[in-house]
Amino acid sequence: KVSLTIDGRKVTVPEGMSVLEAARHAGVDIPSLCYLKGVNEVGTCRICVVEIEGSKNLQASCTYPVSEGLVVRTNTKRVLKARRTVLQLLLSEHPQDCLTCYRNTNCELQAMAHRFNIVEIPFHGERTTFPNDDKSVAVMREPSKCIRCRRCIGVCSAIQTAYVYSATHRGFESIISPAFGMSLDDVACITCGQCANVCPTAAIHEPDNTSQVWDALNDPEKYVIVQVAPSVRVTLGEEFGFPIGSVVTGQMVAALRKMGFAKVFDTDFTADLTIMEEGYEFLQKLKAGGPFPHLSSCSPGWIKFCEHFYPEFLDCVSTVKSPHSMFGALAKTYHAEKVGIDPAKMVVVSVMPCTAKKYELNRPEMNDSGFKDVDIAITTRELARMIRQAGIDFANLPEEEFDTPMGIASGAGLIFGATGGVIEAALRTIYEITTGKELPLPQYVQSLRGMDGLKQAEVELPQGKIRVAIAHGTGNARMLLEKIKSGEVYHFVEIMGCPGGCVGGGGQPILPLRRGWEGTIDYRMDRADSLYKAEKELPYRKSHENPAVKKLYEEFLGHPLSEKAHKLLHTSYTP
Ligand code: HC1
Numbered sequence: 001k002v003s004l005t006i007d008g009r010k011v012t013v014p015e016g017m018s019v020l021e022a023a024r025h026a027g028v029d030i031p032s033l034c035y036l037k038g039v040n041e042v043g044t045c046r047i048c049v050v051e052i053e054g055s056k057n058l059q060a061s062c063t064y065p066v067s068e069g070l071v072v073r074t075n076t077k078r079v080l081k082a083r084r085t086v087l088q089l090l091l092s093e094h095p096q097d098c099l100t101c102y103r104n105t106n107c108e109l110q111a112m113a114h115r116f117n118i119v120e121i122p123f124h125g126e127r128t129t130f131p132n133d134d135k136s137v138a139v140m141r142e143p144s145k146c147i148r149c150r151r152c153i154g155v156c157s158a159i160q161t162a163y164v165y166s167a168t169h170r171g172f173e174s175i176i177s178p179a180f181g182m183s184l185d186d187v188a189c190i191t192c193g194q195c196a197n198v199c200p201t202a203a204i205h206e207p208d209n210t211s212q213v214w215d216a217l218n219d220p221e222k223y224v225i226v227q228v229a230p231s232v233r234v235t236l237g238e239e240f241g242f243p244i245g246s247v248v249t250g251q252m253v254a255a256l257r258k259m260g261f262a263k264v265f266d267t268d269f270t271a272d273l274t275i276m277e278e279g280y281e282f283l284q285k286l287k288a289g290g291p292f293p294h295l296s297s298c299s300p301g302w303i304k305f306c307e308h309f310y311p312e313f314l315d316c317v318s319t320v321k322s323p324h325s326m327f328g329a330l331a332k333t334y335h336a337e338k339v340g341i342d343p344a345k346m347v348v349v350s351v352m353p354c355t356a357k358k359y360e361l362n363r364p365e366m367n368d369s370g371f372k373d374v375d376i377a378i379t380t381r382e383l384a385r386m387i388r389q390a391g392i393d394f395a396n397l398p399e400e401e402f403d404t405p406m407g408i409a410s411g412a413g414l415i416f417g418a419t420g421g422v423i424e425a426a427l428r429t430i431y432e433i434t435t436g437k438e439l440p441l442p443q444y445v446q447s448l449r450g451m452d453g454l455k456q457a458e459v460e461l462p463q464g465k466i467r468v469a470i471a472h473g474t475g476n477a478r479m480l481l482e483k484i485k486s487g488e489v490y491h492f493v494e495i496m497g498c499p500g501g502c503v504g505g506g507g508q509p510i511l512p513l514r515r516g517w518e519g520t521i522d523y524r525m526d527r528a529d530s531l532y533k534a535e536k537e538l539p540y541r542k543s544h545e546n547p548a549v550k551k552l553y554e555e556f557l558g559h560p561l562s563e564k565a566h567k568l569l570h571t572s573y574t575p
């Protein structure tokens with residue numbers, strides 16, 4: 001332990017902390033823009049400067065280590081003046097188009113300017129403008145809005161290990177960008193959007209597809225339906241002031257119906273279907289002796305990561321399409337037939353926590369219905385914007401239910417939204433199909449759930465003991481794949497591209513940092529807990545018990561892995 005004085009108060013903290021952490025620990029709010037705990041501790045923005053007794057210069061508190069007897073002042077006139085000057089300099093080269101900016105009212109730079117009462121910018125001079133990078137369908141860059149905080153570099157390198165961003169050039173020309181100024185679309189970007197989630201301004205965000213949705217909804221020739229991913233119902237409320245992880249399924253369905261969708265369906269339905277197809281695919285592999293490990297395929301960020309960095313594992317990836325893509329393929333065949341609609345007139349919209357789903361729907365593999373399976377994907381954030389535009393009083397909406405049959409889902413489908421959920425859902429079904437008994441769930445909860453980067457468990461099946469593993473965030477996936485390459489044997493592996501799984505997706509609400517990335521609470525865990533609580537309330541908790549899935553097989557697909565199922569619901573990836 002180390003004792004120091006911060007603003008006249010004696011504070012005792014663990015050794016190794018920075019002054020910034022120590023101050024926050026003691027309830028003293030030192031502002032910062034570039035700092036991201038454990039990810040970006042580089043002291044570049046200089047907003048967090050403080051006075052340290054005995055030191056001539058102001059020091060960046062995020063990189064200054066605590067030591068015994070240190071005396072720190074965080075709020076002196078000199079400190080405040082320095083912070084204001086730094087902010088004014090940043091703003092002097094910022095576009096200042098707040099009114100029309102994607103992050104208006106949720107921008108850290110704007111909030112900081114407000115906090116420091118910046119009402120004028122005394123610095124005028126040359127400004128550097130950079131062209132936008134809007135070539136990727138999933139993630140877009142507006143480099144002129146970049147404040148060079150480097151959080152995107154930190155998250156893309158340390159957490160995701162995709163290493164897309166770096167700092168290039170010097171001075172006014174300095175820019176954070178993919179190598180050689182290339183577009184995100186032309187480098188090994190996995191489109192996970194984690195960089196957008198940590199960007200303090202609108203320098204990185206998803207392309208806005210909301211007007212395409214409004215256009216479709218206003219076209220009398222179109223039949224527009226929507227599917228909603230499992231995790232969106234526990235995060236959308238955050239955009240409307242609900243506590244983190246609030247379950248707002250009923251209000252969300254009601255809002256979508258008010259917006260004019262002909263049907264409001266649930267991706268959880270096809271998550272259940274995924275378990276049926278993937279469960280039987282896994283059992284086939286067990287019989288055939290491999291190839292192992294069987295790798296999950298529902299996260300498009302992970303698939304792209306595998307294609308770029310581990311193509312040697314593509315043979316092991318499940319051929320089952322993601323629930324999102326399956327839904328589109330079935331909507332334009334099964335549902336179109338049922339309601340007697342020409343699939344050419346159908347528009348399938350997805351609400352996803354994920355930027356990579358925008359990329360996935362544009363993959364050439366995703367058109368087995370004879371059309372593009374899914375037409376438009378919007379993020380949780382985009383849906384919130386649409387709800388606001390429509391003037392819907394979200395918080396006070398009476399709750400409504402999903403349409404049937406593609407809105408009927410089990411708890412197993414719902415927990416897909418959290419890391420470990422896919423494996424847990426698969427085990428509930430595989431165990432019961434092979435043993436005739438229910439999976440003794442309490443025995444596995446500890447090892448399958450939670451935010452540990454790598455999780456694993458062993459399950460006894462009549463075919464023998466199987467080893468399962470779970471990784472979330474592609475940095476953890478890389479570690480797991482390296483373990484496998486050096487001889488560790490697993491049979492079934494779930495990989496989700498985003499930290500926490502879809503609850504931490506790149507299209508989820510951006511929380512103020514102290515509640516989000518740096519919060520004392522783990523917001524991903526709060527969202528995941530809500531999924532686990534909500535699934536307990538559902539009438540079915542295993543995918544094979546979902547009556548709508550059973551009916552789909554009876555009426556349309558035949559049986560799991562049937563020829564029709566293969567045609568519509570499976571695909572393959574080649575390096
Ligand atoms: Fe996901 Fe999935 S769980 S990938 O995280 O398998 O995006 O929520 O919709 O497709 O079901 C996302 C979430 C989502 C798919 C499902």
